[in-house]
Amino acid sequence: MFIDSHCHLDFPELHVQRDSVLGLMRENGVSHALTISTTLHTFPAVRAVAEANPHIWCSAGVHPDEQGDDHEVSLPELLALADHPKVVAIGETGLDYYRLPEPLDWQRERFRVHIRAAIASGKPLVIHTRNAAPDTLRIMKEEGAEKIGGVMHCFTESQAVAEAALELNFHISFSGIVTFKNAVDLKEVAKTVPLDRMLIETDSPYLAPTPFRGKMNQPGYVKHVAEHIAGLRGISVEEVAKATSANFFRLFSFAKAA
Numbered sequence: 001m002f003i004d005s006h007c008h009l010d011f012p013e014l015h016v017q018r019d020s021v022l023g024l025m026r027e028n029g030v031s032h033a034l035t036i037s038t039t040l041h042t043f044p045a046v047r048a049v050a051e052a053n054p055h056i057w058c059s060a061g062v063h064p065d066e067q068g069d070d071h072e073v074s075l076p077e078l079l080a081l082a083d084h085p086k087v088v089a090i091g092e093t094g095l096d097y098y099r100l101p102e103p104l105d106w107q108r109e110r111f112r113v114h115i116r117a118a119i120a121s122g123k124p125l126v127i128h129t130r131n132a133a134p135d136t137l138r139i140m141k142e143e144g145a146e147k148i149g150g151v152m153h154c155f156t157e158s159q160a161v162a163e164a165a166l167e168l169n170f171h172i173s174f175s176g177i178v179t180f181k182n183a184v185d186l187k188e189v190a191k192t193v194p195l196d197r198m199l200i201e202t203d204s205p206y207l208a209p210t211p212f213r214g215k216m217n218q219p220g221y222v223k224h225v226a227e228h229i230a231g232l233r234g235i236s237v238e239e240v241a242k243a244t245s246a247n248f249f250r251l252f253s254f255a256k257a258a
């Protein structure tokens with residue numbers, strides 16, 4: 001059984017065909033999913049998906065690119081949102097220097113607030129980083145993120161960044177990008193990340209893996225990410241499924257929540 005460690009089931013593309021999305025999960029052996037919060041105003045919808053489905057959990061947080069809320073999230077507010085049995089992670093948070101121009105002091109401050117919330121709540125971080133790896137790692141270190149750990153989601157960085165994140169007690173999650181023909185360096189990283197620190201995800205509705213590239217992505221397709229990684233490493237897909245699912249449960253401590 002596979003687990004999609006990062007998807008956005010509240011986004012309209014997936015929301016409108018919820019039944020077929022859940023149906024393909026079942027068909028493809030995708031047993032669980034973590035649906036990820038991106039704004040304060042859509043968080044209730046994210047949590048509602050998790051509340052309605054015993055095999056789906058959610059996170060609480062505000063995406064680094066989001067400017068659509070009427071106020072900046074505070075530490076007490078994040079802690080209040082996280083205080084729910086189906087909320088098992090803080091994020092997605094991090095830094096994104098690709099989409100928005102400097103000054104981005106607010107984005108770095110938002111990231112720090114999320115790390116503090118993760119440490120205070122005991123719920124691991126889901127970190128997004130794009131064109132910002134040095135600052136992401138620096139802030140993780142400054143805030144003591146290794147105390148709580150978490151996952152570098154939709155990983156597209158170098159081997160060196162992967163090693164630095166592993167050293168900080170983080171997992172590395174691969175998305176459909178690893179299946180793309182031109183992702184040559186990333187495929188090398190996917191061969192070397194220790195199997196007991198690896199997760200898989202879709203980041204759906206975006207980034208559908210080969211052979212669905214360009215189409216709407218969905219959690220059921222995480223199976224194709226696992227198959228590709230198994231091929232790269234020369235191991236069975238069952239082995240990838242077993243390891244990444246065990247990592248998921250260990251990281252997000254479902255023994256207690258379930």
Ligand SMILES: [Zn+2]
Pocket residue numbers: 092128153154
């Ligand atoms: Zn992201």
Ligand SMILES: [Zn+2]
Pocket residue numbers: 006007008036092203
């Ligand atoms: Zn995401």
